Amino acid sequence: MTSYTPLAPAGKKKLEKYSSAFTLSDMEIFIFPELFYPLVLANIMSPVIWQWRDDPWFKDIEKKSFTYKVNRIKQYIIQNYVFNLDLSTWGLTTKTREIARFSEFFDMELLKQSNALFGYEGDKYYFDIDIRKHFGLDKYTTDVIPYWKTETVEAMTAFRFRENFSTGAGECVSLSSLYAAAMFIVGRIPLEKIFLIATPLHSQNFIIEKEGLITNNRRIVTRNMWYNGTSLSEKARRALENERVTIVSHISGYIHTIYNEATINRDAYNHFSSKLREFLISPVTDLVFINFLRFKSKYKTLFQYMCECSGKKRYIALEKMFEYEHTSKHNVSLESRALLVNEIEGDEFNLSPIPGKIMLNDIENIFANGKEKNLDEFRAEFMKSSGDISESILIELLSDLHNFINTEPDIPGTDKVFLNPQIPSISPEQSREKINGTINDLADKSETALLAMYVYRQMDRIDWVPFVKASMERNPVSFTDLNGSSVKKVYEILNSLVNESIYEGNRLALPDEVWNFRRGDGIEKAFLLADFVVQKNSEASLVIEIMNENVILNYENEDYFFVSSKSFRKSIAISGINYIVTDLS
Numbered sequence: 372m373t374s375y376t377p378l379a380p381a382g383k384k385k386l387e388k389y390s391s392a393f394t395l396s397d398m399e400i401f402i403f404p405e406l407f408y409p410l411v412l413a414n415i416m417s418p419v420i421w422q423w424r425d426d427p428w429f430k431d432i433e434k435k436s437f438t439y440k441v442n443r444i445k446q447y448i449i450q451n452y453v454f455n456l457d458l459s460t461w462g463l464t465t466k467t468r469e470i471a472r473f474s475e476f477f478d479m480e481l482l483k484q485s486n487a488l489f490g491y492e493g494d495k496y497y498f499d500i501d502i503r504k505h506f507g508l509d510k511y512t513t514d515v516i517p518y519w520k521t522e523t524v525e526a527m528t529a530f531r532f533r534e535n536f537s538t539g540a541g542e543c544v545s546l547s548s549l550y551a552a553a554m555f556i557v558g559r560i561p562l563e564k565i566f567l568i569a570t571p572l573h574s575q576n577f578i579i580e581k582e583g584l585i586t587n588n589r590r591i592v593t594r595n596m597w598y599n600g601t602s603l604s605e606k607a608r609r610a611l612e613n614e615r616v617t618i619v620s621h622i623s624g625y626i627h628t629i630y631n632e633a634t635i636n637r638d639a640y641n642h643f644s645s646k647l648r649e650f651l652i653s654p655v656t657d658l659v660f661i662n663f664l665r666f667k668s669k670y671k672t673l674f675q676y677m678c679e680c681s682g683k684k685r686y687i688a689l690e691k692m693f694e695y696e697h698t699s700k701h702n703v704s705l706e707s708r709a710l711l712v713n714e715i716e717g718d719e720f721n722l723s724p725i726p727g728k729i730m731l732n733d734i735e736n737i738f739a740n741g742k743e744k745n746l747d748e749f750r751a752e753f754m755k756s757s758g759d760i761s762e763s764i765l766i767e768l769l770s771d772l773h774n775f776i777n778t779e780p781d782i783p784g785t786d787k788v789f790l791n792p793q794i795p796s797i798s799p800e801q802s803r804e805k806i807n808g809t810i811n812d813l814a815d816k817s818e819t820a821l822l823a824m825y826v827y828r829q830m831d832r833i834d835w836v837p838f839v840k841a842s843m844e845r846n847p848v849s850f851t852d853l854n855g856s857s858v859k860k861v862y863e864i865l866n867s868l869v870n871e872s873i874y875e876g877n878r879l880a881l882p883d884e885v886w887n888f889r890r891g892d893g894i895e896k897a898f899l900l901a902d903f904v905v906q907k908n909s910e911a912s913l914v915i916e917i918m919n920e921n922v923i924l925n926y927e928n929e930d931y932f933f934v935s936s937k938s939f940r941k942s943i944a945i946s947g948i949n950y951i952v953t954d955l956s
Contacts, residue, residue: 384476389837392825393881394845395521396461397544400569400618401482402473404627405634405822407567407620410544412795412810412823414524414552418875421803423447423557433559437580440558445591448549452527454588455540458507461520461883462847469516481629518845521545523826524552526880529873529888543588544574550586551576559799562622566643570614575607577643583650598653598776600665608778611651616782619643623794624819626783633787644782651778654743657735661703663775665693670768673760675728678712685720687712689731705735729758746773793817828878830939835952839943842882842898843905843950849886850906861903862931865896870934877937893922893933900924900931901945912946918955 391399392406400406414420423429428447432440470479522545530540541549547567554560554576564579576586582594587607596604617628621643624634633640653659664671674689689703692711696702701711724730733756737749744752750769757765793816797806811832813820825833853861869890873880882899885891891899897915904911904926913926918940922933940955 386837386840387472389822389825389834390840390844392822393828393838393841394518395544395826396464396845397519397521398469398516400521400544402477404569404618404620404625404630405818406826407548407569407618407625408622409819409822409826410521410523410548411551411555411562411565411567411622412819413826414548415555415797416803416807416810416823416827417524417552418803419524419528420549420552420556423553429557432557437558437560440560441554441578441584441591444550444553444557445589448546448553449589450538452539452541452546452549452589453530453536454542454546455530456519456542458517459848460887461518462851463515464518464845464847465514466516467514518847521548523828524549525873526884526888529884529890532888532890544569546588547574547576547586554578555799561798563639565622567618567620568611568616569618569620570610570616572614573610575610577647577650579643579646583646585650594650594653597650598659598662600662605666611780612774612778614781616780619782624790624792626787628783631788632790633783634790634792636791637785637789640785644785647780647782651780653776654745655738655749655772655776656743657738658704659776660734660738660749660772661705663772664689665696665703666775667768667771668693670771673729673764673768674731674734675725676731677724680720683722685722686724687715687720688725688728691715691719727759729756729760746776792819795820795823828874828880830879830937831877835941835943836950838879839898839945839950839952843902843945844948846882846899846902847906848883849899850903852886853903854907858900858904858907858926858929858931861900865891865900865933868896870896870936872937877939879937892937893920893935894937894939897922897924897931897933901926901943905945910947912944914945915941915943916955917941917943 388403388406391403392409395406395410426447429443432443435443473479519542522541527541527545527549528539530536531538551562551565551567554565555562560578560580566577566579568575568577575588578584578586585592585597585607590603590607592604592607597608598604615628619626619635619640621635621639623636623639626633626635626640664674668690671690671693672688675686676689676692677684677686679685692703692715695711695715699711699714701707701714703711734753737744737752737756746769753769754765793813795810795813795817797809801809810820810823811829814824814832815821821833825837828838830838853864856864868885870893871890872878872892872895873884873888873890879898880891880895882895882902885895885899894917897917901913901915901924904913911926913924916923916925917935919938920935922935924931924933942953942955944951944953
């Protein structure tokens with residue numbers, strides 16, 4: 372028999388952590404960064420992504436190059452999953468409620484320095500966008516914040532059952548975890564090369580292969596793409612340019628900007644730091660400079676371009692050339708510029724140089740014979756060709772160019788106590804069964820392995836009390852939608868839902884997963900009904916008895932019957948915030 376009643380801070384912290392492994396809100400991962408990589412492991416343990424290997428889309432992918440693999444995975448994810456950050460999906464909570472959960476073992480003032488919804492605004496960018504309005508929270512009081520729960524691959528895939536969705540979906544942390552697992556399973560990339568990066572408002576991955584690769588929501592960003600000046604790269608750059616990195620997570624552990632102890636391998640973290648900084652620094656080349664002008668559009672008006680047509684010199688404002696990029700498959704870069712020029716209407720050109728504009732040709736001559744320059748070298752030669760442009764504008768341009776080619780990531784420092792926890796040793800060459808066996812066998816020695824089993828919902832190997840707690844305390848959507856109905860009416864509605872879990876085997880969905888995807892096993896439906904009762908009456912007492920296929924919820928001397936395809940024999944007594952789980956013989 373296992374039970375929960377209000378505990379001392381140490382015991383409460385442990386229960387909150389293991390309970391958080393089921394709901395995985397952004398707040399919970401921030402407080403418990405050790406939950407981050409277990410989500411990747413849970414997705415690797417799942418059969419879902421392993422089935423991708425059999426899809427014709429990935430035929431013979433193991434024989435292909437790294438670039439081919441990541442582009443194939445990217446396109447598959449784009450086709451099958453959309454980005455979703457709708458507030459109604461997992462519901463709302465309040466700052467007051469969350470502070471009450473964690474204040475006994477976490478300094479809330481530190482939280483305000485690192486979490487956007489508790490006061491952190493990062494760079495000026497976040498003041499400009501009005502963070503609460505940006506996320507649709509301006510219609511609520513300032514105490515209201517979203518749960519933003521991170522979805523497992525099963526929950527992400529189950530979005531196709533929701534109204535107005537035709538594919539799977541997930542928020543940014545879900546997508547980064549999905550990408551990491553897919554890179555391992557389908558791309559055969561070792562986990563040692565995959566790092567998860569969390570900022571207060573975003574999550575992305577850095578993969579150490581070749582020059583490096585960043586996954587950003589459903590997209591990927593190579594080093595060349597980072598400097599291409601497009602709207603996609605602008606969005607990808609936003610987090611690392613404007614936000615503090617709060618967590619870097621890896622198969623070896625994590626490092627957190629707030630905590631003094633880190634479990635990530637020190638050498639692995641130093642390698643990550645070095646490679647990320649290499650990725651974020653570039654010399655100045657002719658292509659990088661053109662991309663910079665595309666990125667910082669206010670400067671393109673300073674330039675003109677000279678070309679020859681039928682032996683005559685003609686001149687055109689650079690901003691006009693960039694306009695033609697929008698309707699052409701060609702662009703201003705040297706490789707395709709001539710083709711772009713051929714598409715431009717003749718009356719766009721001048722027969723004489725345009726007064727007051729810098730000649731782009733002169734600037735590009737700085738890079739003659741493919742030479743690249745560091746910023747100081749470029750600055751000295753650029754100033755010679757700047758014509759009558761005011762010095763203040765040129766200084767501003769060069770400052771912005773420096774920022775474009777040199778991003779200094781605000782990552783956690785290494786002034787930590789580095790621990791050396793035991794971790795699962797798995798490789799892409801192993802089978803799913805072998806990997807799952809390794810994680811199961813290590814669960815009593817490695818918290819990473821144990822937490823992976825909680826996130827995976829391996830209910831026949833873990834304590835049920837954290838699951839009960841998560842189900843009763845952090846699933847507001849089903850109650851919000853059903854509020855006003857009687858218990859019997861809700862029971863009728865639940866019986867009309869598809870009697871099928873989104874999780875195979877002896878794994879369980881949470882009440883809001885059942886409600887959002889309109890399907891659930893009998894055990895899961897019973898927990899949803901129990902959650903409804905408890906939300907309606909916080910003093911309610913009820914019992915759920917599970918005897919293999921027969922599930923009974925007893926409340927106020929009424930029995931509510933459900934049918935399960937899972938194999939459990941349990942009795943769950945719920946009274947207020949007291950939970951007792953008993954194994955039935």
